[in-house]
Amino acid sequence: MRRLVLALLIGCGSSANPTSPPPPPPAPQDAAPAPADAESIDAAVATPTAVSPPVDTTTGASPSWTAGPPVIVGDSVDGAALRAENRARLAADHSAVTILTGGTARELGQRLCEAVVPARPAEMPVLLKPNMSGIDWFRNPKTNHGDNGVVGRTTDPEFVRGVVRCLKARGHTAITIADGFTGKAADWDRLIKVSGYAAMAKDEGVRLVAMDDDGVWDVQGDQPGKPLGVRGMEKTGVPTLLMPKLLAEHLDHGLVIALPKIKTHRFAVFSIGIKLLQGTAMYSDAAPAFHQKWRTHKEIGAALALVKKGDPRARAAYVKSLERFAERMADILEIEAPDVVLAEGAPAMSGDGFAVMLPSKERVAIGGTNVILVDRVGAQFLGLWNHRGLARELGGHTTSPLLEVAAKRFGVDIAAPTVVGDGAPLLAKPRPAHLIGMANFEIDDAPPAHEPIHAAHVADGLAPTIDGAPDAIWDRAPARRFVTDYSGATTPTATTVRMLWGAHGLYLRWELESAGLFTDQTRPTDVERVDLYEEDCVELFLAPDPETPARYFEIEVGPFGHWFDIAVDRTGAPGAKKADNAWSGGLVIGTSRDPVTHRAVVEVAVTDPAVIAALVAGASLPIGLDRMEGQRPRQYLMAFPGRTARPSFHAPSGFGALVLDP
Numbered sequence: 001m002r003r004l005v006l007a008l009l010i011g012c013g014s015s016a017n018p019t020s021p022p023p024p025p026p027a028p029q030d031a032a033p034a035p036a037d038a039e040s041i042d043a044a045v046a047t048p049t050a051v052s053p054p055v056d057t058t059t060g061a062s063p064s065w066t067a068g069p070p071v072i073v074g075d076s077v078d079g080a081a082l083r084a085e086n087r088a089r090l091a092a093d094h095s096a097v098t099i100l101t102g103g104t105a106r107e108l109g110q111r112l113c114e115a116v117v118p119a120r121p122a123e124m125p126v127l128l129k130p131n132m133s134g135i136d137w138f139r140n141p142k143t144n145h146g147d148n149g150v151v152g153r154t155t156d157p158e159f160v161r162g163v164v165r166c167l168k169a170r171g172h173t174a175i176t177i178a179d180g181f182t183g184k185a186a187d188w189d190r191l192i193k194v195s196g197y198a199a200m201a202k203d204e205g206v207r208l209v210a211m212d213d214d215g216v217w218d219v220q221g222d223q224p225g226k227p228l229g230v231r232g233m234e235k236t237g238v239p240t241l242l243m244p245k246l247l248a249e250h251l252d253h254g255l256v257i258a259l260p261k262i263k264t265h266r267f268a269v270f271s272i273g274i275k276l277l278q279g280t281a282m283y284s285d286a287a288p289a290f291h292q293k294w295r296t297h298k299e300i301g302a303a304l305a306l307v308k309k310g311d312p313r314a315r316a317a318y319v320k321s322l323e324r325f326a327e328r329m330a331d332i333l334e335i336e337a338p339d340v341v342l343a344e345g346a347p348a349m350s351g352d353g354f355a356v357m358l359p360s361k362e363r364v365a366i367g368g369t370n371v372i373l374v375d376r377v378g379a380q381f382l383g384l385w386n387h388r389g390l391a392r393e394l395g396g397h398t399t400s401p402l403l404e405v406a407a408k409r410f411g412v413d414i415a416a417p418t419v420v421g422d423g424a425p426l427l428a429k430p431r432p433a434h435l436i437g438m439a440n441f442e443i444d445d446a447p448p449a450h451e452p453i454h455a456a457h458v459a460d461g462l463a464p465t466i467d468g469a470p471d472a473i474w475d476r477a478p479a480r481r482f483v484t485d486y487s488g489a490t491t492p493t494a495t496t497v498r499m500l501w502g503a504h505g506l507y508l509r510w511e512l513e514s515a516g517l518f519t520d521q522t523r524p525t526d527v528e529r530v531d532l533y534e535e536d537c538v539e540l541f542l543a544p545d546p547e548t549p550a551r552y553f554e555i556e557v558g559p560f561g562h563w564f565d566i567a568v569d570r571t572g573a574p575g576a577k578k579a580d581n582a583w584s585g586g587l588v589i590g591t592s593r594d595p596v597t598h599r600a601v602v603e604v605a606v607t608d609p610a611v612i613a614a615l616v617a618g619a620s621l622p623i624g625l626d627r628m629e630g631q632r633p634r635q636y637l638m639a640f641p642g643r644t645a646r647p648s649f650h651a652p653s654g655f656g657a658l659v660l661d662p
Contacts, residue, residue, distance in 0.1 A: 176246065467603065
């Protein structure tokens with residue numbers, strides 16, 4: 001059993017200086033710091049020089065801070081002892097990783113716990129560390145299509161319930177669920193209520209706490225969030241790291257089980273076991289210590305400033321910041337490696353980890369006793385292992401640098417881990433990845449899961465008249481009728497689209513049923529209408545190069561002839577203009593309406609040279625056909641549903657295929 005040294009930290013306590021100004025508002029977890037100046041931007045590109053802050057010369061522990069409210073650090077943790085033990089343990093742990101599939105989140109949690117968690121004495125205390133918070137909390141589900149900002153980003157509390165029941169069946173009674181947090185006490189109370197953790201913990205009779213200490217809301221009792229100094233960190237990338245008292249106690253004489261959500265992450269590439277530990281990070285640079293988690297990835301602010309400006313140095317700075325983050329997370333992993341990882345993917349989430357959430361078709365759970373190997377298998381499940389497209393975006397990294405750095409640091413062979421369980425066959429074939437990165441790039445391997453729409457060819461002189469009226473030429477075009485919304489759900493609102501193509505343009509005819517004609521008719525139709533999507537309209541997304549679906553044209557047209565067109569580039573390529581409002585589709589528009597039958601027709605000819613150049617017989621072009629309809633409720637209709645957690649037309653995963661018939 002592990003025993004780490006908890007030593008008295010001599011002279012490490014301090015009190016606040018009443019004349020000192022208050023610290024700046026803290027950056028939330030995963031958020032970038034304040035905009036950087038030119039000097040820090042240059043530093044983000046260059047290889048930084050490690051400068052250790054003052055260290056207590058008596059104990060070698062990371063120092064306490066002097067600003068802010070008084071937080072007394074009375075003990076310290078022997079980081080060197082933990083580092084030696086964890087390095088040896090993980091390097092020697094070649095055990096199999098288990099993948100289970102099927103059943104509910106609760107069933108998966110209980111089954112995985114039974115299969116993976118080693119037997120320990122019933123009296124041993126157990127700490128369960130799930131994903132419970134992030135930066136996208138508390139959306140109003142009434143105005144965000146049922147999305148409360150928490151579900152899908154955090155570990156399902158029913159999965160945790162299954163683990164709790166497994167442990168209770170083994171006789172464990174001292175079970176604590178805890179996560180690090182960055183909000184106020186009231187925010188924590190709201191989070192555990194909205195997420196379902198409060199009710200679950202009460203039902204199961206287990207303790208639920210935040211591993212944070214702001215000097216106010218967890219200073220009574222055994223102070224689970226009390227920050228302890230960590231000795232021997234001065235030569236690492238996190239010399240001022242502190243450790244929550246609750247975690248230190250369980251690392252000393254308990255069992256630590258990590259319960260991450262399996263998901264992609266816009267910065268870390270994916271978030272599983274290693275990334276989960278950022279929630280425990282505290283730093284003594286400023287008070288309160290638990291508001292300093294952002295310091296683990298402090299260079300990202302400068303890198304994103306370059307990205308925003310389109311600076312050619314941007315991608316190099318971004319990759320460098322990710323590599324620094326990976327090194328720091330490896331430093332934290334060295335002293336805080338969990339005994340077991342039970343990762344919840346019921347479902348796993350692709351996208352960016354926050355705003356765009358794309359659930360996996362399978363419901364899985366992945367677990368093992370070596371966190372690095374669990375992350376390796378999780379990466380493969382997400383399609384982000386040995387990925388050439390990712391390497392093009394991240395300077396050669398074929399998976400998350402967090403995984404690469406940790407494997408190298410601990411000497412763990414991640415080439416071909418042993419995988420067992422009924423979900424192991426899921427890895428028999430390469431899995432498609434879908435990652436939306438912060439640096440304006442997107443990895444999208446998923447082939448269109450929809451039947452393509454066909455456009456019939458028309459010879460010169462036979463092109464349709466664009467006026468919204470019936471025309472026999474449209475009968476040659478195969479009709480595509482859809483009633484689905486962005487999630488793939490069936491709606492009562494039907495839309496039919498027909499398409500033709502020829503030497504002089506691409507032609508579309510939209511026939512709208514249940515049309516409410518919610519459009520501001522006082523606005524002119526002879527000038528471009530910005531924000532037309534806020535009213536009723538149809539939308540065409542077309543990528544002229546099938547190899548680059550993230551570079552596409554968007555055209556919006558309303559039932560009264562209002563229009564908006566734009567070129568979009570989400571590739572993140574150097575110098576790429578993400579939104580080019582100056583682009584013109586060379587549109588010709590004709591519409592008609594019947595308020596009595598609630599029907600409307602929208603016809604469009606797209607004559608832009610770049611579009612015409614892509615019109616080649618037999619070609620298959622990425623396409624999105626979408627419709628905005630109504631006010632309350634607002635409908636987001638898609639012929640090719642992206643099945644995102646909330647409406648998003650700007651996702652190539654929602655594109656189908658336009659086939660140009662000869």
